[in-house]
Structures are given as C-alpha cells and as structure tokens.
Amino acid sequence: MPDNLSPSILKFREEFSDFLMNNRQLPEEELRKLSLREGYYRMSQPVGLGGQGASPMQMVVARETIAKLGVLSPTSVIGPEPGLLSEVEGSLKADYLIPLLEGEKKASFAFTESKSDSPTVADWDGDDLVVSGRKSYVSGGHLSDFMSVVLTVDSKKTTDKNGPAVVIVDSDSKGIEMGEPFYSLDGSSHVEVEFKSVKVDAKNVIGEIGQGIPRALGNIMQERIEQAATSVGLALYALDVVTSHLKKPHRSGGTLSDLEGVRLRYSDMRINSFAARSVLYRVGRLLDSGDEAINEVTTAKIFCTETASSVVDTAVQLVGGQALIKGHPLEEIYRKMRSMRIAGGASDVLRLNLSKGVFEFDSGTV
C-alpha cells in the first residue's frame, strides 16, 4: 500500500489535492465558504457537533497537502478545531465551543508566562476566581473573543480547590490590558496580556482544577503534530519549486541540474524530506491506534521542523538571490519554517522533555 495509507485516506488526499489545486488562488473568505460547502472546513470537528470527526492521520495528510500546495492560510480551508474545549458541556459548550466551531467567536491560547518569578494565578472570591498575572506571547489575542488561560489556582483556604487549571476568560473582561500587537517573522501577530484582578465565574474552568497541565499539554500536542505535518508539506513544496528551477536554462549555458555539486545538494533535500514524511506518517498511525504518543509527537515536531528547515534553507541556496526577494514563495516559507522551531516549544527544550519521558516516565518508542 503506497505510504502505508489506507485506500480511504489515499482517496481523500487525491480529492482534497484536486480541490485545493482548483481553488487555492481564491481570496481567503471565498475559499473558506467553498471549503464549508464541500465539507472540508468542518472535517476535524466532532460528528455530534456537525463535523466529520476526521482521524488524526487524515488531519496529518490534510495539513501536509495544504502546505505542499502552497496554501499558507490553512484556517481558510480547515476551520477551528475544538482543542481544549472538546469535551465541555453546559454553558461552556453553548457560549464558547459552538460559537467557536461555527466561526462566530475566535479563541486564543495564553500559556507562556511573561515573568517566571510571578506566574499567572487565580484566587477564590466566593464562586468566582480572580485572575492576576501577565502572559507574554498570545497569538491573535487582540483578535480573539476569549482566551484559554493556563494558570494556578492558589487558594488561601484549605477547603477550596487549588492547583493548575485552564480557565476561559472573555477578552473584553474588566481588568484585562492588552499591549500593542507585535509581529513575528512568520507574519503572525501576538499581544502581551496583563490580567489585573479579572473576575471569572468558576464555571469557566475547563475540566477539573488540578488537571490544567495535562489539558494544556493535550492542546500543545495538537499544535505540535500540526507543525510537523505543515513542515513536511512545506519541504515538499520547496522541493517542487527547486526541481522546476533546476530544469530551467541557466546563465552558465545549461541547467543547474547538469551540475554534479547541485545534484548532491538536491538529493540530500529529497532524502531528508523522505525521512521526515516517514516519521510524520508513523506518528499519524500511532495516534490513530489510540496509543499514548506524547514522546513520538515530540520527536516528530523536532525532527520534521528541523529537517524541513534544512530542506528549505538548501532550496533558497540553490535558487539563489531571487529566492530572497520579498514575495518569492521560498522567502515566505523560509520565514514560516524558522518560527516553527520555537513556537509550540523550542527544539532543545523539547529534547529535554523527550528524555524526561524516557527516564522519569518510562514512556516512548523508537
């Protein structure tokens, strides 16, 4: 079976590629509407909420295909995923999950602390929590309707619950101060957010207080597998750009593909892309099996982002000066790739997590 993908996933990949090839030039909003009509936009959302409940492997293939075809705004093709809110009920479902999935509300994720010596905390005030602290790098925070804030409930009374938690906070709550948006080299925008005694109903805690870290980790794992899939897609995209460039007439008289030194570099790009894709698909299969795969997702995030970075870097080198001109496809994906080795966890910090998984939790496969 090609790539060890099931016939249904292969069929999906073919049809999805055709859909993107035919429509990738459309403006983002038009592409979003068309994707919604064709059933792709809600593919990752639960069946019970009107989605198609796509498998992890199908989502891996979808994200890889989007990046491979040079569509740099995946959210216009695949809509929001439930993420942290996937199992909520009651008011959290009605007020946040459903509007999120229907595109009526936007969410952001406030995890990274601004000051490590005074992390974000919440104290009890009757049935409310009062949130104080500062988060440093909230992507799209200024555009979001609500934030999922990772914090520690720090109770003064022994009778109250305490521990790490994830709390939904409306972005326009009294006491929230957002800094001016800043822009990272991949083109995305972020804000620093200060919480100055922000009152939040305790019903807005997702799951149990004390379970905040596993919940946040689940969300981050989702981000990491998406980054691995996007990286592999971008490496394949860079390969396509370089392959066609190397076949074109060059001022040296022939084509660059005539040169042995160029062929050596080019073959390394293919070898590395092949390896990264193999890692990605293996992790996709592990996730489909339902096995715990934190160390393997971490492995894929590190390997695929670093390998794709080297592939894209070589692609820029082989295409030369024109690849550095603003607007060239390689210039854009070079910037995008660079940020993925930090966003979602810096590579070396993840390497330490990986060893911790083995030595302290006896988990992970090779």
Ligand SMILES: Cc1cc2nc3c(=O)[nH]c(=O)nc-3n(C[C@H](O)[C@H](O)[C@H](O)COP(=O)(O)OP(=O)(O)OC[C@H]3O[C@@H](n4cnc5c(N)ncnc54)[C@H](O)[C@@H]3O)c2cc1C
């Ligand atoms: C594009 C982008 C989007 C982001 N979006 C969000 C978001 O939506 N929400 C959010 O909460 N955060 C977000 N972040 C923040 C992101 O999670 C952090 O940047 C990331 O976790 C790294 O933390 P840091 O920047 O503080 O770097 P640091 O943790 O300071 O690490 C910097 C470097 O120091 C070294 N280092 C650090 N610790 C160790 C160690 N223990 N051992 C060895 N070396 C070490 C490594 O070389 C590492 O690369 C985003 C970041 C980017 C770039």
